[in-house]
Amino acid sequence: MTSSVLTRxxxxxxxxxxxxxxxxxxxxxxxxxxxxxxPNGGGKTTLFRALLGELPFRTGEVVLAGxxxxxxxxxxxxxxxxxxxxxxxLMGSYGRTPWFRRVAKEDRARAEAALERVGLTDRAHARxxxxxxxxxxxxxxxxxLVQDSPVLLLDExxxxxxxxxxxQIERVFAGLRAEGRALLVATHDxxxxxxxxxxxxxxxxxxxxxxxxxxxxxxxLRRTYGDEIVILDGSGxxxxxxxxxxxx
Amino acid sequence: MPDLAAPYIxxxxxxxxxxxxxxxxxxxxxxxxxLPFYTHAIGTATFPGLVVAGPWGVPAQLTALVxxxxxxxxxxxxxxxRRLDPDAAIGLLLVxxxxxxxxxxxxxxxxxxxxxxxxxxxLIALSPSDLWLTAAAAVGALLCDAxxxxxxxxxxxxxxxARAGGVRVAAADRVLLLAVAVAVVVSLDAVGALLVTVxxxxxxxxxxxxEPPLRVQxxxxxxxxxxxxxxxxxxxxGFNVGPGPAMAVLGAxxxxxxxxxxxxxxxxxx
Numbered sequence: 001m002t003s004s005v006l007t008r009x010x011x012x013x014x015x016x017x018x019x020x021x022x023x024x025x026x027x028x029x030x031x032x033x034x035x036x037x038x039p040n041g042g043g044k045t046t047l048f049r050a051l052l053g054e055l056p057f058r059t060g061e062v063v064l065a066g067x068x069x070x071x072x073x074x075x076x077x078x079x080x081x082x083x084x085x086x087x088x089x090l091m092g093s094y095g096r097t098p099w100f101r102r103v104a105k106e107d108r109a110r111a112e113a114a115l116e117r118v119g120l121t122d123r124a125h126a127r128x129x130x131x132x133x134x135x136x137x138x139x140x141x142x143x144x145l146v147q148d149s150p151v152l153l154l155d156e157x158x159x160x161x162x163x164x165x166x167x168q169i170e171r172v173f174a175g176l177r178a179e180g181r182a183l184l185v186a187t188h189d190x191x192x193x194x195x196x197x198x199x200x201x202x203x204x205x206x207x208x209x210x211x212x213x214x215x216x217x218x219x220x221l222r223r224t225y226g227d228e229i230v231i232l233d234g235s236g237x238x239x240x241x242x243x244x245x246x247x248x
Numbered sequence: 249m250p251d252l253a254a255p256y257i258x259x260x261x262x263x264x265x266x267x268x269x270x271x272x273x274x275x276x277x278x279x280x281x282x283l284p285f286y287t288h289a290i291g292t293a294t295f296p297g298l299v300v301a302g303p304w305g306v307p308a309q310l311t312a313l314v315x316x317x318x319x320x321x322x323x324x325x326x327x328x329x330r331r332l333d334p335d336a337a338i339g340l341l342l343v344x345x346x347x348x349x350x351x352x353x354x355x356x357x358x359x360x361x362x363x364x365x366x367x368x369x370x371l372i373a374l375s376p377s378d379l380w381l382t383a384a385a386a387v388g389a390l391l392c393d394a395x396x397x398x399x400x401x402x403x404x405x406x407x408x409x410a411r412a413g414g415v416r417v418a419a420a421d422r423v424l425l426l427a428v429a430v431a432v433v434v435s436l437d438a439v440g441a442l443l444v445t446v447x448x449x450x451x452x453x454x455x456x457x458x459e460p461p462l463r464v465q466x467x468x469x470x471x472x473x474x475x476x477x478x479x480x481x482x483x484x485x486g487f488n489v490g491p492g493p494a495m496a497v498l499g500a501x502x503x504x505x506x507x508x509x510x511x512x513x514x515x516x517x518x
Contacts, residue, residue, distance in 0.1 A: 077406040081404060091401075099399070128405075
């Protein structure tokens, strides 16, 4: 099966000669979801920037099934902007709409369908800034859905969201996988990563990649998180001491 | 009541209506995209150009535009190095431009009382060519807004998401900064180098207190700028004061009143 995402010895950073991201080698197939696990500043967002072609200095090989859709952390979005949930979802079509054309009717319909898919039809005309954190996250996911990409990169979409939103987001993930799309989801949550078929552990470079049951050993988690990890005796469960900062 | 048949009053009224178009279209983006300080700095940066225009015998708008674009170019270069906070870079360049202008005006060209006009402009001392330039800038602003409002909206809302979604954020933002620089230059005759924000920031900031949708915000800013400008002409003519400063005081008073009346707590800071 052809990969949706494939990297070979991917390295790079924001300053020449200083790699934030060490050698990264992994492969995600259509319909797969991979957790990108790592501490703050471990390189999760940097990996996404490298896959988006936005990292100023990058070496190695990247093969993608198409231009990825990116769901950044909600903190990056302006809450005081005069845009509704529908306006934001529609932004997913801006990249393919020439400046001299109006947004196509099909794209308007896609934006409505995307909001319905994330369970926000009734909030479509609400100001983005008046929505709850979880609802905002779902709107940003709707924007990515409108892009209609075979690969989605999601930067901590489940961090700090309410239970309703988390359940809705998980349902959307399942639907996207069923459509054959590949998802890379940055997360701090080790338990969450265990629930998905692939996990990529990063700490300034690749620590491990594979199925979680084979990959998430105590040693790998210690190398991934360093002092941020607490291994609970007996259960073998790991808990991260997470700080909700935007990492690079 | 001003003599509406007087050509200088008619030109002042036409100019303020054209400037109101710039305020409505671009002023709204200046406020939404957090560019008031940049706008003020661009205005100040034109001061040396205005001072040398007369002695050199070249159009003031041309030297002002050169200074504005030069300022914008140097600012972008300084900011790209990431060794200086953007606001600090603007502050630094603003002070340098003002100092160069003052030295040129007082010690090189001995501009004397003409400096007042350069710094504060006059809505009731305009030539027909000033009007044509402002009209051209207004048409240009409307075209830019029609072509790029989606890009400006997406990149202002979430630049990372917009860039990843294929929006040409850097190019769109450069056009916005250029359009603001041109708007500043054509505003100079009316309000001078130091008061351009009276046109391009204060009315839009006043309207924004009520958080209307974008198009309503642009229309309301147009209307408010026009009303404030016409009132300033009336005050200037009746009380023999500069129309630029009159509009500044009026704009500040209206903003204060709006701040009291606007609903509180709805706007969530970014």
